[in-house]
Amino acid sequence: MNIAEVRIEQPAARADVQADAKVWDIPLRIFHWSLVAAVAAALVTGLVLPPTWITLHLIAGTTAAALVAVRVVWGLWGPGAARFASFVHGPRTLLIHCRELADGTARRHLGHNPLGSAMIVALLVAVVLLALTGVVAQGGVLKMGPLAFMTTYDAGWTVRQVHKLIAYILLGSVALHIAGVLFESRRSRENLIRAMFDGRKAARPGDIAPPPIVARPVLSAVVATLLLLAGAGTVDALARLPGLGVPRAPLDPVYADECGACHIPFHPSLAPAAAWTAIMADLSHHFGDNAELDAATAERLRKYLLANSAEHYDTLAAHRLRQIDPADPLRITATPFWQRAHRRIPASVFASKQVVARSNCSACHQDTASGLFEPSAIQIPENAEP
Amino acid sequence: MKPIIRFAAAACLAAGLTFTAQAAVGPGQQVVLDHFAQLAKQANPSFGGFSAARGKAFFLAREATGNADTPSCSTCHTADPRNEGQTTVGKAIAPMAVSRTPNRFTDLGKVEKWFLRNCDTVIGRQCTLQEKGDFITFMSSL
Numbered sequence: 001m002n003i004a005e006v007r008i009e010q011p012a013a014r015a016d017v018q019a020d021a022k023v024w025d026i027p028l029r030i031f032h033w034s035l036v037a038a039v040a041a042a043l044v045t046g047l048v049l050p051p052t053w054i055t056l057h058l059i060a061g062t063t064a065a066a067l068v069a070v071r072v073v074w075g076l077w078g079p080g081a082a083r084f085a086s087f088v089h090g091p092r093t094l095l096i097h098c099r100e101l102a103d104g105t106a107r108r109h110l111g112h113n114p115l116g117s118a119m120i121v122a123l124l125v126a127v128v129l130l131a132l133t134g135v136v137a138q139g140g141v142l143k144m145g146p147l148a149f150m151t152t153y154d155a156g157w158t159v160r161q162v163h164k165l166i167a168y169i170l171l172g173s174v175a176l177h178i179a180g181v182l183f184e185s186r187r188s189r190e191n192l193i194r195a196m197f198d199g200r201k202a203a204r205p206g207d208i209a210p211p212p213i214v215a216r217p218v219l220s221a222v223v224a225t226l227l228l229l230a231g232a233g234t235v236d237a238l239a240r241l242p243g244l245g246v247p248r249a250p251l252d253p254v255y256a257d258e259c260g261a262c263h264i265p266f267h268p269s270l271a272p273a274a275a276w277t278a279i280m281a282d283l284s285h286h287f288g289d290n291a292e293l294d295a296a297t298a299e300r301l302r303k304y305l306l307a308n309s310a311e312h313y314d315t316l317a318a319h320r321l322r323q324i325d326p327a328d329p330l331r332i333t334a335t336p337f338w339q340r341a342h343r344r345i346p347a348s349v350f351a352s353k354q355v356v357a358r359s360n361c362s363a364c365h366q367d368t369a370s371g372l373f374e375p376s377a378i379q380i381p382e383n384a385e386p
Numbered sequence: 387m388k389p390i391i392r393f394a395a396a397a398c399l400a401a402g403l404t405f406t407a408q409a410a411v412g413p414g415q416q417v418v419l420d421h422f423a424q425l426a427k428q429a430n431p432s433f434g435g436f437s438a439a440r441g442k443a444f445f446l447a448r449e450a451t452g453n454a455d456t457p458s459c460s461t462c463h464t465a466d467p468r469n470e471g472q473t474t475v476g477k478a479i480a481p482m483a484v485s486r487t488p489n490r491f492t493d494l495g496k497v498e499k500w501f502l503r504n505c506d507t508v509i510g511r512q513c514t515l516q517e518k519g520d521f522i523t524f525m526s527s528l
Contacts, residue, residue: 263475288453290506293499356476363476 021203023110024196025215028082031071032196038064039127039170046167050344051375058138058145065131066228068124073224077217080210081111087210088121089114108188110201111210116184119177126170133163141316142374143243146235150244153314245314247371252304256369258293259301264362266332267371268308269318275330276305287331317373333358345380352384411526414492415484419522421494426515436516441524444517452510459508459521468528483528491522 024032041060045053075084097114100106106113112120139147140156185192195201242248247269256265268276280302283291293301310322320337328334333342342358349355355363362368367377411419419436426433446465450457455474463471463482471479480487491497497518505513513521 261477262473263477284506288455288507290503292502294495356472357474360476 019203020200021110021209022199023081023201023210024199025079025082026199027074028078029196029199031067031074035064035067035127038067039174042130043167043171047171052378054142054375061131061134064127066231068127068131069227069231070224071124073220073227077215077220077223079215080213082215083213086213087112087117089117094118107206107208108204109208110203113184116180119173119180122173123170123177126166126173129166130163130170133159133166137163139243143246143315143372144239144374146238148243148246149238149241152244153316153319247308247313247315251369252301254297255301255304258297262289262291263359264368266361267317267368268305269310269313269315269371270321270332271310272322272324273306273309273311275324276302276309279330280305313371315372317371348386349380349384352381352386354381354384412484412488412492414489415522415526418491418494418497419519422515422519422522426519429515433516436519436523438520438524438527441520441522444520445524449509452506452508456508459504461508467525482525484526485528490525497522
């Protein structure tokens with residue numbers, strides 16, 4: 001490019017800038033694209049990737065919830081186009097807008113148009129509902145997070161289904177949102193995706209502009225910070241409470257020593273009382289081996305196992321593993337849940353030097369002694385050797 | 387050198403060699419071995435003592451008369467008992483050789499518990515006193 005060309009271009013460029021309207025402020029644009037990233041990560045880790053991605057899913061979900069909290073603050077004290085009061089309308093405005101769209105008389109909105117704003121509200125509400133249902137599901141099913149202390153497995157599992165349903169609704173809403181943006185871009189002959197990057201739209205006669213409200217960034221920053229700190233503090237304090245129905249005592253040392261001599265000491269909560277009774281009744285025929293114990297020790301361990309069997313706990317493992325395979329009622333690895341949870345693990349991994357056998361839970365699960373079997377504690381050995 | 391001194395020197399050397407050969411048999415293992423030897427003598431007056439070589443052969447033999455997954459002691463304990471072993475479900479077993487795991491065969495209760503279980507699992511019957519003593523003697527000789 002030579003100097004002459006630059007000189008010619010400059011005035012034109014300046015004229016463009018002057019004709020542009022600054023619509024989307026910087027915090028709003030950062031919010032928008034951060035939420036895109038967080039929701040995309042949450043959807044992929046939640047709906048596509050295996051449960052071992054739960055940690056990233058929780059980070060993505062927490063980030064999305066925090067972003068929406070900040071967005072709500074900005075919706076109260078941000079500038080005109082960001083403020084809820086300037087774009088959240090009743091159904092009447094929405095209907096009029098739709099009718100005008102059908103007539104071809106709809107005017108162009110510099111900020112959110114009524115359909116767009118309805119979608120913004122729907123998306124924000126969906127993320128809030130996902131965060132709330134996610135926390136309940138996490139508390140009940142995984143016994144993690146702020147509600148683990150009060151949420152039963154059954155409640156968590158039910159809410160998990162709702163969480164999943166809302167996730168699909170959000171996915172559909174995102175598709176509609178993009179479709180709406182493309183539709184309006186075409187209708188108004190303007191790249192609205194670019195506008196969400198640089199914040200600018202061409203100012204044209206007849207535009208409906210957002211009200212010229214001055215933002216209160218300091219107030220917003222203070223309120224958002226306090227809100228996030230209070231939220232994080234509450235979550236952290238509640239997450240420290242012991243989970244409802246979670247085993248707390250360490251494994252009985254005699255049990256860990258005697259039964260752990262040949263195989264990992266399976267947490268008593270991993271099998272129902274009927275299975276433990278049958279196992280302890282015939283230790284001399286113990287899955288093909290003789291595992292006899294002196295009567296006193298055997299009786300002590302039998303009592304320990306029955307007092308801590310699956311029926312006594314509310315963890316995911318205790319719930320799912322108590323449903324046995326009637327054809328093979330004593331083997332944890334024969335339960336329908338175990339089979340389903342491990343169906344994607346290649347046989348070569350179980351046969352590898354690092355794992356050796358299907359019953360060697362602790363080769364991959366780092367938290368077998370707790371009985372929790374959190375998906376975040378799964379580490380399948382890399383380069384599993386034959 | 388007077389014969390008596392020569393005899394004394396030879397006796398000392400022999401005692402030293404004997405001591406070296408059985409260096410791994412600690413007092414704990416000796417108590418257990420003596421227990422089995424005494425029972426063996428009671429059962430069979432012509433009992434001729436324990437042998438590390440017989441113990442080794444017994445340890446390596448492929449009996450395959452018990453659980454098909456464990457045809458031999460060496461299936462889990464490996465052919466060299468100085469190595470760490472592994473159960474069929476992946477649990478590590480400390481080396482059987484007394485030189486590597488000094489408290490092996492010092493607790494009669496444990497010794498009987500494991501012979502009871504593993505003789506049944508590997509060879510489908512209980513081990514004889516002779517086999518138990520030979521086994522411990524072999525493990526103590528390594």
